[in-house]
Amino acid sequence: MPNGRRIRQNFDNKAEAVQRVADLELExxxxxxxxxxxxxxxxxxxxxxxxxxxxQLTGRSLAKTVGHYLNLESRARDKGVDLDQAIAFFESRYxxxxxxxxxxxxxxxxxxxxHGLAKATEANYEIGLRLLLxxxxxxxxxxxxxxxxxxxxxxxxxxxxxxxxRIFGVFFRWAVRHHYCxxxxxxxxxxxPRDSSQIVILSLDxxxxxxxxxxxxxxxxxxxxxxxxxxxxxRPSELAALKSGExxxxxxxxxxxxxxxxxxxxxxxxxxxxxWLKRYPFKGLPPGWSYKMKALKKATxxxxxxxxxxxxxxxxxxxxxxxxxxxxxYNNGTSVKMMDQFYRNNIDDRKVLEAxxxxxxxxxxxxxxxxxxxxxxxxxxxSRAELTKLVRELPLVHAAAQIGVSDVAxxxxxxxxxxPLLRRKPRGRMAKLAQPAVERVAVNH
Numbered sequence: 538m539p540n541g542r543r544i545r546q547n548f549d550n551k552a553e554a555v556q557r558v559a560d561l562e563l564e565x566x567x568x569x570x571x572x573x574x575x576x577x578x579x580x581x582x583x584x585x586x587x588x589x590x591x592x593q594l595t596g597r598s599l600a601k602t603v604g605h606y607l608n609l610e611s612r613a614r615d616k617g618v619d620l621d622q623a624i625a626f627f628e629s630r631y632x633x634x635x636x637x638x639x640x641x642x643x644x645x646x647x648x649x650x651x652h653g654l655a656k657a658t659e660a661n662y663e664i665g666l667r668l669l670l671x672x673x674x675x676x677x678x679x680x681x682x683x684x685x686x687x688x689x690x691x692x693x694x695x696x697x698x699x700x701x702x703r704i705f706g707v708f709f710r711w712a713v714r715h716h717y718c719x720x721x722x723x724x725x726x727x728x729x730p731r732d733s734s735q736i737v738i739l740s741l742d743x744x745x746x747x748x749x750x751x752x753x754x755x756x757x758x759x760x761x762x763x764x765x766x767x768x769x770x771x772r773p774s775e776l777a778a779l780k781s782g783e784x785x786x787x788x789x790x791x792x793x794x795x796x797x798x799x800x801x802x803x804x805x806x807x808x809x810x811x812x813w814l815k816r817y818p819f820k821g822l823p824p825g826w827s828y829k830m831k832a833l834k835k836a837t838x839x840x841x842x843x844x845x846x847x848x849x850x851x852x853x854x855x856x857x858x859x860x861x862x863x864x865x866x867y868n869n870g871t872s873v874k875m876m877d878q879f880y881r882n883n884i885d886d887r888k889v890l891e892a893x894x895x896x897x898x899x900x901x902x903x904x905x906x907x908x909x910x911x912x913x914x915x916x917x918x919x920s921r922a923e924l925t926k927l928v929r930e931l932p933l934v935h936a937a938a939q940i941g942v943s944d945v946a947x948x949x950x951x952x953x954x955x956x957p958l959l960r961r962k963p964r965g966r967m968a969k970l971a972q973p974a975v976e977r978v979a980v981n982h
Contacts, residue, residue, distance in 0.1 A: 539565060638717050640680070641673035647711055657774065665704030678718040680709075682725045695729055702726065736882040738850040741889050743839045744896065745906045747847075750836035752898070753910055758823040759833065760898075763847070764813035765789070768894075769804050770851035770869045777822050784819055786811075791870065802870050812897040835911045845880075852880040854893050916942055924956050933958075 538544065544561065548554040577584065591599055606620075613623040638646075644666045648659065668688050669680070685705060692698050702723060709721040739747065744767060751763040765771055769789055771779065778793025789804045806814070823829060834842055843849070848869075856865045856876070866873045871880070884890055918940065919927060927936045928951060937947040951958055 634716070635678045635718055636716050638677050639674050640669050640677050643677045643712060643717055644670070644708075647708055650711075655774065661700075662704060662708075665701050666708060668701065669705075677712055680718070680722055682722045685722055685726060689726075698729060702729075736849055736853075736880065737841050737843045737846060738853050738882045739837070739839055739846060741892055742906060743837050744850065744893065745901060746908045747833060747837045748896065748901055749905060749908045750833045750910055752817075752901070753908070754829060754832060754836075755823075757817050759826075759829050760817040761814055761819040762822060762826075763833070764810055764817070765819065766847040767851050768807055768810035768813070770848050770855060771804070772848060772870075773845070777826075779819070779821070781819050781821060784814065802868070804868055807894065809894050809897055812899075816898045832911055836908055849880050849882065852876060853882045853884060854890065856881050857884045857890050858894060916940065916946075918950060921954060921956060924951065924954075928956060929959055 538561075546554075546557065548557065579587065587599065594602055610620045613620045616623070618626070647666070648662060651659065651662070654662075671688075689698050689701060692701065706721065706723040709718065709723055712718045713721055748760070748763060748767070751757065751759040762776055765779070766773075766776060771789070771791065772794050775791050775794030779789070779791070783790040783792060785806075787806055789806060791801045791804055794801070839846070852865065852869055852871075855868070856862060859865050862873045862876065866876045869876070869880075918924065927939070928947075930936075931939070933944040933947055937944040940947065942950075948958065950956075
């Protein structure tokens with residue numbers, strides 16, 4: 538070479554060696570490398586087509602690509618069409634199986650489309666579906682059985698698991714109908730074991746204490762409501778919707794509550810309930826019912842208090858009295874299966890059964906059980922001057938803790954008695970946002 542470098546190579550034949558020498562001479566002369574003739578069975582036109590095809594494939598194998606399309610043509614030909622016809626048919630009729638939507642948006646749409654829901658039912662849906670929002674941006678169609686099992690695993694109570702499963706099932710059935718997912722994953726969850734726990738009802742002594750506490754509390758404001766629940770078996774939602782005009786001489790027309798139909802059923806009034814309604818006429822659910830119910834529950838001193846225990850007690854005593862399960866289920870707006878599974882308990886003592894249905898106000902007041910209503914502790918409020926000084930020196934939370942009340946109760950008391958409440962300076966990020974815009978800019982600079 539011109540730079541003194543020597544090149545020595547071995548070749549299998551003289552033609553290759555001569556060609557190599559010619560290449561080196563061209564390299565020394567600085568001339569471009571001419572295209573060499575290659576041995577091939579392709580014509581020049583076919584070689585040109587192959588070069589264009591390789592450029593369009595951008596690195597993919599020409600042989601594999603041609604084989605793939607030949608296979609597609611063969612499959613289409615087996616169906617009696619060519620490849621172009623098959624693609625045209627697909628393009629004109631294809632619809633995506635699912636529409637992508639996040640769990641957050643799906644939950645909001647589900648709640649919005651549930652028309653006529655009771656507030657309690659809507660609240661249950663909100664609580665149940667909130668469990669699915671661990672990742673609000675997770676697509677609905679990606680939920681699996683394992684996801685649901687992981688969510689439900691932390692709930693050991695069978696009734697809680699059954700309730701959440703029911704909510705999930707309704708939600709995913711709705712999602713399948715709207716093509717947000719292909720299947721309802723709840724259908725592949727393992728079956729829950731049977732709930733073999735004993736149904737809890739109030740004993741006769743518990744019933745007597747409950748009625749006496751209702752008679753004693755605020756001059757019997759809750760007596761008629763408790764009596765209707767015990768002797769007619771109405772649901773809490775039905776009691777809340779019940780009006781005085783729906784109570785006749787022999788029956789109660791139940792038109793509101795859980796099922797929300799215009800006229801659900803007519804519940805017969807037994808003699809014991811008629812005696813209670815005569816002495817304590819029903820005027821609607823008393824105000825502050827939830828607080829009154831808490832006080833009555835404490836006064837009852839029941840060994841165990843479960844949800845709907847008053848309805849459980851009523852249905853159990855009705856079933857033992859009537860000895861006719863279909864009639865009892867019909868009067869209480871349920872089925873025999875539901876009644877036996879969730880409501881009814883056996884009452885073996887005949888004297889207890891007779892005493893329950895003879896528990897009129899006169900009989901109860903003639904033989905009063907031991908009962909003590911819980912007393913609300915009285916708050917000793919400071920004087921107005923002391924209170925004014927206290928709320929000036931301390932935040933409301935700490936001032937309320939010293940008095941022994943909540944900060945909400947303290948605020949209401951101050952507003953009622955004209956004690957001025959100072960607006961304290963905000964702290965942290967809120968203090969920064971509260972600064973004027975000009976001041977914030979100056980601080981940033």
